[in-house]
Amino acid sequence: MALIGLAAFEPDVASVDSSVCEVATNVVPRKDGYGPFLSPxxxxxxxxxxxxxxxxxxxxxxxxxxxxxxxxxxxxxxxxxxxxxxxxxxxxxxxxxxxxxxxxxxxxxxxxxxxxxxxxxxxxxxxxxxxxxxxxxxxxxxxxxxxxxxxxxxxxxxxxxxxxxxxxxxxxxxxxxxxxxxxxxxxxxxxxxxxxxxxxxxxxxxxxxxxxxxxxxxxxxxxxxxxxxxxxxxxxxxxxxxxxxxxxxxxxxxxxxxxxxxxxxxxxxxxxxxxxxxxxxxxxxxxxxxxxxxxxxxxxxxxxxxxxxxxxxxxxxxxxxxxxxxxxxxxxxxxxxxxxxxxxxxxxxxxxxxxxxxxxxxxxxxxxxxxxxxxxxxxxxxxxxxxxxLNGPALEAVMQTSEAMIFRPQRTFARGVRLSGDADDWRAVIGTREKPAVSEPVRWRPETRPNTQGFAPCRASGRYHRARIRIPAGVPWTYAAAIEPDAVREGNQ
The missing domain is CATH 2.130.10.10 (YVTN repeat-like/Quinoprotein amine dehydrogenase)
Incomplete structure (x- = not known):
């Protein structure tokens, strides 16, 4: 599937089907995404x-x-x-x-x-x-x-x-x-x-x-x-x-x-x-x-x-x-x-x-x-x-995609995500919900790490999906640009 970019951090704006995100922690902006913020x-x-x-x-x-x-x-x-x-x-x-x-x-x-x-x-x-x-x-x-x-x-x-x-x-x-x-x-x-x-x-x-x-x-x-x-x-x-x-x-x-x-x-x-x-x-x-x-x-x-x-x-x-x-x-x-x-x-x-x-x-x-x-x-x-x-190892970084209906208007079954970046060690978690309403909180699945193929298995069904990437503290990396979802259309609901 097409890559989903790690968008600009603008938490004042609703990050639903948008080009912004609400989480970009312990990172610095890059033209192609984000880079690490170094520890003291x-x-x-x-x-x-x-x-x-x-x-x-x-x-x-x-x-x-x-x-x-x-x-x-x-x-x-x-x-x-x-x-x-x-x-x-x-x-x-x-x-x-x-x-x-x-x-x-x-x-x-x-x-x-x-x-x-x-x-x-x-x-x-x-x-x-x-x-x-x-x-x-x-x-x-x-x-x-x-x-x-x-x-x-x-x-x-x-x-x-x-x-x-x-x-x-x-x-x-x-x-x-x-x-x-x-x-x-x-x-x-x-x-x-x-x-x-x-x-x-x-x-x-x-x-x-x-x-x-x-x-x-x-x-x-x-x-x-x-x-x-x-x-x-x-x-x-x-x-x-x-x-x-x-x-x-x-x-x-x-x-x-x-x-x-x-x-x-x-x-x-x-x-x-x-x-x-x-x-x-x-x-x-x-x-x-x-x-x-x-x-x-x-x-x-x-x-x-x-x-x-x-x-x-x-x-x-x-x-x-x-x-x-x-x-x-x-x-x-x-x-x-x-x-x-x-x-x-x-x-x-x-x-x-x-x-x-x-x-x-x-x-x-x-x-x-x-x-x-x-x-x-x-x-x-x-x-x-x-x-x-501030020139030590990277702090723990957390980045999140915007929330999106991938196969509009149908539901989506996500099987995993791959990080487009150069970190050897990272974690992923997928959140879903049925509608972007205040009354419906995001349901987050358990965090997983990538397998030998570079995909982090994250099985999650829903209408709206978002992915959160965590790079542990001390992991060497220089950029994180996007995530590649492994997802399929789910029925005709």
Whole structure:
């Protein structure tokens, strides 16, 4: 029989005689179907407390990746030699991250900046700094930060949540607003649009408010310094950390779903696809804690959130993820509990951690470039507080076809299915029902595995059929495109 494709994951749409499906778990979209979502491989010991933000930066002096992470009260730096976290907090200061918030980080030259509403802006030299310190110039406390050209911009200020503030041009230690005399630091208070809920830097800034999106453009030799143009009204970011910038696109979560902002306009990417699915699953009291993660290994962005089913005794755990591939314009679902996510890269290898002896046959020389690390990767802070890269064995994958009446209008007797994919080990189960009504649940048959001919026997009679494929965790595979049913027409009923 003809192949039945593993269709796009759009659980908001009825998957009956359609080109969509309602189950695509722990997979990534491919043009020909789906591929595996890889498991996290820890590279660090656990943080001393729950992670409230993390960032990977490149060492300006040595060229290898360096990791920093924050908890509710401290800042830490990953120690390559011990795989532990060194406390690099400012001596004598206890930080305070408000409940539901995270640290915001920005790199300016060789310095890493960190801010949160409950703490003065912190700064450390990436290569030689031993501990963070207050950024000079008395900048305001803020929820978000970013870099626009040679300016550091602070957004969502503690003193005025409807404002943004920026440093002097090329001097991030000068923050006196509107003093003139060649200084360009200043403050902008927005009279409408509500509180500033997020910020994305770059060649120009994008300011997200509760009900407006503005573009922030530097005007050289102007007394205004920056112009603020309203690109959209009644549109904004409901979750401050749901904002992820990748090239010209900025992804974010608004009150009614997921959007991509590009070229001055927001395009809905979740409407009639995953928005209702998300709204039904997310903890309604934790929507503002949604975290967007940019995937540098592909054209993808991940939205991690806390579900209604999450353990109430662990309030900072993000236990589910929606993954969006902006090139293919397709979604998937990932069941992976994490604390945070970040752009990452493979770390450098310490000479003390090289396995075996340097004299062993086949051992790489010390100048081998693989020891320097730097290979792009998707990183997470796991549920147990460890830094991990998503480059391990595949997670257990589950994919489902849409429900279909194969021999319309007659009944069908299914004898089995074959998977069009390259996994050597997989399982199949067939579900049937007589009519696509809420009053009639799907009847699932026992799960089976393929025989020597590659068919999984699944005997099932019904008017409507659907097939669910499960690839166990750790099984090597690269694609799953479709299923081939072995079915016959059943009588003239």
């Amino acid at each position: 491989v820890p590279i660090s010991l656990a943080l001393p407390a729950g992670c409230r933000g993390a960032v990977e930066v490149n060492s300006p002096g040595y060229g290898f990746p360096i990791y920093f992470a924050g908890t509710g009260t401290r800042l830490y730096r990953y120690n390559l030699g011990t795989s532990d976290w060194d406390d690099v907090s400012q001596p004598g200061r206890t930080y305070s991250v408000p409940p539901g918030d995270y640290w915001s980080f920005a790199v300016y030259g060789s310095r890493l900046l960190a801010c949160t509403l409950g703490t003065p802006v912190q700064v450390i030299d990436i290569d030689i700094g031993k501990q963070f310190a207050d950024l000079a110039g008395n900048p305001p406390r803020a929820r978000h930060m970013g870099v626009v050209g040679e300016f550091v911009v602070l957004a969502g200020l503690a003193a005025d949540p409807n404002a943004v503030d920026w440093s002097d041009l090329g001097n991030i230690e000068f923050w006196q607003p509107g003093v003139g005399g060649g200084h360009t630091s200043d403050l902008q208070i927005f009279p409408d649009g509500g509180a500033v809920t997020g910020f994305a830097g770059g060649e120009f800034g994008v300011v997200f408010q509760e009900r407006a999106i503005r573009r922030m453009v530097f005007i050289p030799n102007s007394s205004e310094v920056f112009s603020f143009e309203v690109f959209e009204e009644n549109r904004g970011a409901v979750a401050p950390w749901s904002i992820a910038k990748t090239g010209p696109r900025v992804f974010y979560l608004d009150r009614d779903g997921f959007y991509a902002f590009q070229g001055g306009v927001s395009v809905p990417i979740g409407a009639e696809r995953v928005n209702r699915f998300f709204a039904a699953r997310v903890d309604p009291n934790q929507v503002a804690s949604v975290v967007a993660i940019r995937d540098v290994t592909g054209p993808r962005v991940l939205f991690a959130y806390r579900s209604r089913a999450a353990d109430p005794s662990d309030p900072t755990l993000l236990d589910e993820i929606l993954l969006y591939d902006w090139l293919l314009d397709r979604w998937t679902f990932v069941a992976l509990p994490i604390r945070f996510g970040l752009v990452a890269a493979t770390p450098a290898v310490s000479i003390d951690n090289i396995p075996g002896s340097l004299d062993d046959p086949g051992q790489k020389p010390l100048d081998d470039p693989s020891y320097a690390g730097g290979v792009p990767a998707l990183g997470v802070i796991t549920a147990d507080g460890r830094l991990a890269l």
